[in-house]
Amino acid sequence: MDGSHLSVVVDLSPSQWHLSSLQNQPYPLDLxxxxxxxxxxxxxxxxxxxxxxxxxxxxxPGKSVLLYSSADPPTETPPSDANSFPAFRLVNxxxxxxxxQHLEALDDSxxxxxxxxxxxxxxxxxCYINRLTLEFNASTANANATEGLEPLxxxxxxxxxxxxxxxxxxxxIPVMNSIFSAQKLKVTIDAxxxxxxxxxxxxxxxxxxxxxxxxLERRDALLQYLTMAFLPPPSIRQTISVPTQDKIxxxxxxxxxxxxxxxxxxxxxxxxxxxxxxxxxxxxxxxFPIKTLQRLNAARPSLPLTSASQSRNPSVSSTPQxxxxxxxxxxxxxxxxxxxxxxxxxxGSINAHNINGAAHHGVQxxxxxxx
Amino acid sequence: MPTNDSDTLDDKNSITVSNKPHALLxxxxxxxxxxxxxxxxxxxxxxxxxxxxxxxxRQLVMNLLWLESAISLSTxxxxxxxxxxKFYDDALDILTRLHILHVHSGxxxxxxxxKTSLRHAITGGGSTGSFGxxxxxxxxxxxxxxxxxxxxxxxxxxxxxxxxxxxxxxxxPTRPSQGVLYLLQRSGLMSNQxxxxxxxxxxxxxxxxxxxxAQLWDLLLQYLHxxxxxxxxxxxxxxxxxxxxxxxxxxxxxxxxxxxxxxxxLDDLRDYGLIWQRRASSRRFSPxxxxxxxxxxxxxxxxxxxxxxxxxxxxxxxxxxxxxYAYTDNPLQTAVLNLFVSLKYxxxxxxxxxxxxxxVRKALNNGIxxxxxxxxxxxxAHPQMRKFNPLIPVTVQDQxxxxxxxxxxxKSQEGYLYTAFASQADYEFVLNYAKQLDVVLWENxxxxxxxxxxxxxxxxxxxxxxxxxxxx
Numbered sequence: 001m002d003g004s005h006l007s008v009v010v011d012l013s014p015s016q017w018h019l020s021s022l023q024n025q026p027y028p029l030d031l032x033x034x035x036x037x038x039x040x041x042x043x044x045x046x047x048x049x050x051x052x053x054x055x056x057x058x059x060x061p062g063k064s065v066l067l068y069s070s071a072d073p074p075t076e077t078p079p080s081d082a083n084s085f086p087a088f089r090l091v092n093x094x095x096x097x098x099x100x101q102h103l104e105a106l107d108d109s110x111x112x113x114x115x116x117x118x119x120x121x122x123x124x125x126x127c128y129i130n131r132l133t134l135e136f137n138a139s140t141a142n143a144n145a146t147e148g149l150e151p152l153x154x155x156x157x158x159x160x161x162x163x164x165x166x167x168x169x170x171x172x173i174p175v176m177n178s179i180f181s182a183q184k185l186k187v188t189i190d191a192x193x194x195x196x197x198x199x200x201x202x203x204x205x206x207x208x209x210x211x212x213x214x215x216l217e218r219r220d221a222l223l224q225y226l227t228m229a230f231l232p233p234p235s236i237r238q239t240i241s242v243p244t245q246d247k248i249x250x251x252x253x254x255x256x257x258x259x260x261x262x263x264x265x266x267x268x269x270x271x272x273x274x275x276x277x278x279x280x281x282x283x284x285x286x287x288f289p290i291k292t293l294q295r296l297n298a299a300r301p302s303l304p305l306t307s308a309s310q311s312r313n314p315s316v317s318s319t320p321q322x323x324x325x326x327x328x329x330x331x332x333x334x335x336x337x338x339x340x341x342x343x344x345x346x347x348g349s350i351n352a353h354n355i356n357g358a359a360h361h362g363v364q365x366x367x368x369x370x371x
Numbered sequence: 372m373p374t375n376d377s378d379t380l381d382d383k384n385s386i387t388v389s390n391k392p393h394a395l396l397x398x399x400x401x402x403x404x405x406x407x408x409x410x411x412x413x414x415x416x417x418x419x420x421x422x423x424x425x426x427x428x429r430q431l432v433m434n435l436l437w438l439e440s441a442i443s444l445s446t447x448x449x450x451x452x453x454x455x456x457k458f459y460d461d462a463l464d465i466l467t468r469l470h471i472l473h474v475h476s477g478x479x480x481x482x483x484x485x486k487t488s489l490r491h492a493i494t495g496g497g498s499t500g501s502f503g504x505x506x507x508x509x510x511x512x513x514x515x516x517x518x519x520x521x522x523x524x525x526x527x528x529x530x531x532x533x534x535x536x537x538x539x540x541x542x543x544p545t546r547p548s549q550g551v552l553y554l555l556q557r558s559g560l561m562s563n564q565x566x567x568x569x570x571x572x573x574x575x576x577x578x579x580x581x582x583x584x585a586q587l588w589d590l591l592l593q594y595l596h597x598x599x600x601x602x603x604x605x606x607x608x609x610x611x612x613x614x615x616x617x618x619x620x621x622x623x624x625x626x627x628x629x630x631x632x633x634x635x636x637l638d639d640l641r642d643y644g645l646i647w648q649r650r651a652s653s654r655r656f657s658p659x660x661x662x663x664x665x666x667x668x669x670x671x672x673x674x675x676x677x678x679x680x681x682x683x684x685x686x687x688x689x690x691x692x693x694x695x696y697a698y699t700d701n702p703l704q705t706a707v708l709n710l711f712v713s714l715k716y717x718x719x720x721x722x723x724x725x726x727x728x729x730x731v732r733k734a735l736n737n738g739i740x741x742x743x744x745x746x747x748x749x750x751x752a753h754p755q756m757r758k759f760n761p762l763i764p765v766t767v768q769d770q771x772x773x774x775x776x777x778x779x780x781x782k783s784q785e786g787y788l789y790t791a792f793a794s795q796a797d798y799e800f801v802l803n804y805a806k807q808l809d810v811v812l813w814e815n816x817x818x819x820x821x822x823x824x825x826x827x828x829x830x831x832x833x834x835x836x837x838x839x840x841x842x843x
Contacts (some may be wrong), residue, residue, distance in 0.1 A: 044492045047418060050667030082504040084495035086619040087419060092495070163708050223437055228450075239427050239455040319772045
């Protein structure tokens, strides 16, 4: 398989998109113009190579859905038209149709909207890539596998997460597990936070899998950001670089209250993280001596845990140990990657002032079929 | 250690990045800016050309596609990793020569026509109809299904190749149509010197060992050259190729919106197996897989297979003892193998032979090089072979190369033998002069003679004549 695979996870939480489209926001962006720019980006990915494959997953409140997959294209093709490329038309109409269908089916009887199933969609995307890898190996009558060698992996599989929701601290463990699976599958995770606050988990996901994370400041330039930062597959990124992060928020969420902690306490046996010293580890049931607990409690910062406290007690060395908080672990990426010396541009340097054409160039097929 | 890692990564990457540019691009670069600009008016052409570009070039085009104003060279250059600057510069160079990119007073911008068309291609819209006007479903006569189209394309294509491979062997395979024969002769793949039966030439033999995708483009490039001579409008020919490449397999299209030139091309393309028509006069046509995969790089054309999916991944098992087992029942593949293998047995699904000195020499005499044989064997190796590294046994590879060197052991060169010098001094005097000119190929002072190359002869003769006349 020569082409590169791209799985896109799209956050389609109606309430967040509503907030994003409000006029009091700097650069308001509503869902329909987002989707038309997204479709242009997806088409650009398919356009790049005949063999490129694509899957799109939607994260709706409380459920995640496969919106489009080039491995099993829908059987009914849209009516032909002399002015558009058949493959693009198929992608556009399928995705639009599915999004509209699922948004209409949403249950809006309760006031409280369930959080977006972003992690579910990410997991599905990874499972999907795993399936492709297995099929690919099976189809090449893989001699490597029978020889006990490492099975072949797809070239350059990627996941791109387009998120508008804040971090859900409850999903810390599933996110981390997804990151580890992605590392094992050699999948690069790219992430783009389009609306809302910076997310800690997506930053870590991108950093740990060698991907790119962008917090979108100029929402009117979305398509240009997508094209320059997320279109090139990893092999091209060694020639034309993509924006890198200066700072990564490495904070973890505790297992007990699912809070993101600055200073945490780690079980020396199973490495579970807690926001306060506990007598018994809730994961592995290890009991800690009462003396250690007392000493740790005395050493705890007096401020509430959520605020960024800088107080450190260097004497804490016995179980449980302290974890690294944010202040001690903010390695800047250029130092670690070989891309460093060129003084590569930061995500802020994507030029946004002259791309007004992008937003107006709506994807006519896709939007047409929805209305 | 980290430096080592990055080095190996770089090597791997440089292989993928420095792929040879597509065969069509040099041809396009030769065209004038006006005809390219006409070509870029069609969104489907822009999309197809975009696909033929290399990965870095594609990314550059995409980066600039949605920008309304020009961007300065330094801003663009800031995105390039310093060590890979060469790829970036090459990419800029190729894009400029294709007139896709303009560099004007330190600013980069896309050709406006190209930009508008590619935007139309990606977002849809416009009214150019460049992706072909699909025909309404006809209940009475349903379009040919995909399998039928594959079969048709395969049959047409293999007829051409089989005709080439068996010319001069005394067999009488089906002759392809006159148009195809003419194209084969024009392109120098077959010669027509001895009587009426065309003979395959050494370029033709080399052609047979290429991948199907490259073969197809070779022929189409020849077709383009021929179109120039036939006074056909090149832009319309190219537009039609690109339109075909963006069409959907298994769908019928109307011929009504085609230009006169393009309608005339239908006959030729039908002969090559790129399109299918119910009747020659039919107002509908269906592109075959040969046409719709024109801009892909995948070798998964129906021609590369025999017929089943298993042979798609190769069918040749080669052993260290020069024995070759080819799991195929395809007469074309057998005939191609016969070019450099001496075949021993044939079974319904298996051909057994061995690579011998004589069989390889026969191939070398036909103009096929050792590298081509090895690359053919590599390309069509059976999946079972793929677990070996290197894939082709080293002994066999080396021996094939040695056989090629053996052929080049004797080199002939035209020249003159100078002999019967009156004295040793005369001999040495002339020899020294010839040595200064660097034209001496062989010398023997005992016999007072030396051999000089053809180019040096007039100088040496003049020198001797002057010397004689001077002495007299």
